[in-house]
Amino acid sequence: MLVQIVAVICVIGLAIGQILFKVSATSLAQTGSFFALKTAATLLAAMTLYAITTIAWVWVLQKVELGRVYPLMALAFVLVPLGSHLIFGERFHLQYFVGVALIMIGIVVTVKA
Numbered sequence: 001m002l003v004q005i006v007a008v009i010c011v012i013g014l015a016i017g018q019i020l021f022k023v024s025a026t027s028l029a030q031t032g033s034f035f036a037l038k039t040a041a042t043l044l045a046a047m048t049l050y051a052i053t054t055i056a057w058v059w060v061l062q063k064v065e066l067g068r069v070y071p072l073m074a075l076a077f078v079l080v081p082l083g084s085h086l087i088f089g090e091r092f093h094l095q096y097f098v099g100v101a102l103i104m105i106g107i108v109v110t111v112k113a
Contacts, residue, residue, distance in 0.1 A: 003063045006056055007072050013053035015079035019087055020046035071110035074103050 024042035031039055060069055078100050084090040 003060055003069070004072075007060045007064070007069050008075070010053045010057045010060065011072055011075045012079065013049050013056075014073075015076050015083060017046045017049040017053070018076070018080045019083045020049065022084065022088065068111075071107050074107050077103050 020042050024039050024046060027036060027039040027042060028034060034040060034043065081090070081092060081096065081100075085092065
């Protein structure tokens with residue numbers, strides 16, 4: 001059970017990292033410099049989060065077969081757009097929600113297999 005929780009935390013961490021990468025990219029477009037405080041700080045935060053989640057993911061893979069836990073990574077396809085909607089106000093069409101439903105069904109089917 002702990003392994004699955006850590007795996008989900010890894011996916012959440014990666015999704016947050018993607019949001020931070022977008023924040024740093026937006027800051028870079030505004031400032032034109034990687035050395036601007038906001039750009040550097042958010043980029044460093046994203047990279048640090050990715051490093052930590054990578055180490056945690058390696059721990060997960062020590063405990064569980066890759067094929068059993070990897071489908072959880074598909075949650076990122078749900079979490080990142082959700083975060084982009086909440087933080088950046090991005091909008092989605094009906095097809096997006098159909099796709100999310102299919103992804104969630106696929107995750108449930110593969111995890112229970």
